[in-house]
Amino acid sequence: MTNRIAFLSDELFDGARRLTDAAILVEDGRVLAILAPGELPEDARRIEMSGGLLAPGFVDLQVNGGGGALLNSALTVDGVRTICRAHARYGTTALLPTLITDTPAVTQAAINAVREAIDAGVPGCLGIHIEGPHLSVARKGAHDPALIRPMDEADIERLTTTGIDHVLTTVAAETVPPAQIARLTAGGVHVAIGHSDASYEVASAAFAAGARGITHLFNAMSQLGHRLPGVVGAALDSPDAWCGLIADGFHVHPAAIANALRAKRAPGRVYLVTDAMSTVGSALTQFELNGRVIQRAGGKLTLEDGTLAGSDLDMIGAIRFMTRVVGLSLDETLRMATLYPAQFLGIDRTHGRIAPGSRADFVWLGDDLSAKDVYIGGVRQTFEPLA
Known part of the structure; x- marks a missing residue:
């Protein structure tokens, strides 16, 4: 019996352009071809998607x-699985679980948990993002200043011996010098x-040394002055x-976003991130990070003093x-949600687009821009109703 599946959609966005009345032929979790419906092999099982738009997974x-899980305190395969499943509900089919500034022991435990999750085949787990602790206390945001420190051997x-294919780390340019960036x-x-x-000048030197990313543009960094x-x-x-850009209406003003897009001479180098905390896909109203309570209200997350603490996005x-x-x-x-982050991470041959050889990661969007259905590796994801 064939395991080929044909996804038929009224409208398809493949990462570059829109196609109408197109079919995606999938085998063993990978895209074989994009065909006209009349070109499909007779033995392929058909999945009809009428209305809406079929797009690459986010x-x-x-x-x-x-x-309900935060990587800093859910340092297990099950914790990583919970995070990935929570975001798959909203169309994210590949992500980097992100560790916020913590101790060396917690950092190593997070690396171990993510590596084991990848080995176990947890759907959607790409690698790890380690945000800190080599940051600026002056621009700490919600990071615990007591845990911020310089980088050592x-x-x-x-960081360079994780056994994980995709490792991203966020550092402050004035804290981690170009020589260390080059080694990383x-x-x-x-x-x-x-x-x-x-x-x-210092930030530009960091780019010259090999840094290629900016973590949540505008937030927690020195601003643009004349x-x-x-x-x-x-x-x-x-x-x-x-x-990376957090587009939730709280972190960055829409006019600043529009100006950044023009300044970067699109298309290409601004991509969306959620910076999501444990609240996404849960009914939590508060949680703890490094012993501090973070409140959820009005679509945003804040410390007691009002500092934004990640997002509810x-x-x-x-x-x-x-x-x-x-x-x-x-x-x-x-x-910005598919192709560009995949290009930054160097995985755009398999993620962020729908093309022969790519993973069969799709999101079927409704006309109201809801995620009607989500597929990871060609497998439809099912979710329990939120409490």
């Missing part, structure tokens, strides 16, 4: 938690600048810097915000 490179060894990138680590109070362009100015000026919500509030086209917004 790729999120900054996910602290979901489904043990840290470099830990030579060891296969993707380096992003964030939680940094660096000058334009004489002191800061990290934001360096990020917008660098043609090679990829910028899912990727489909970010897409709605970008199209309905910022006014970006749906096709370009979808690229």
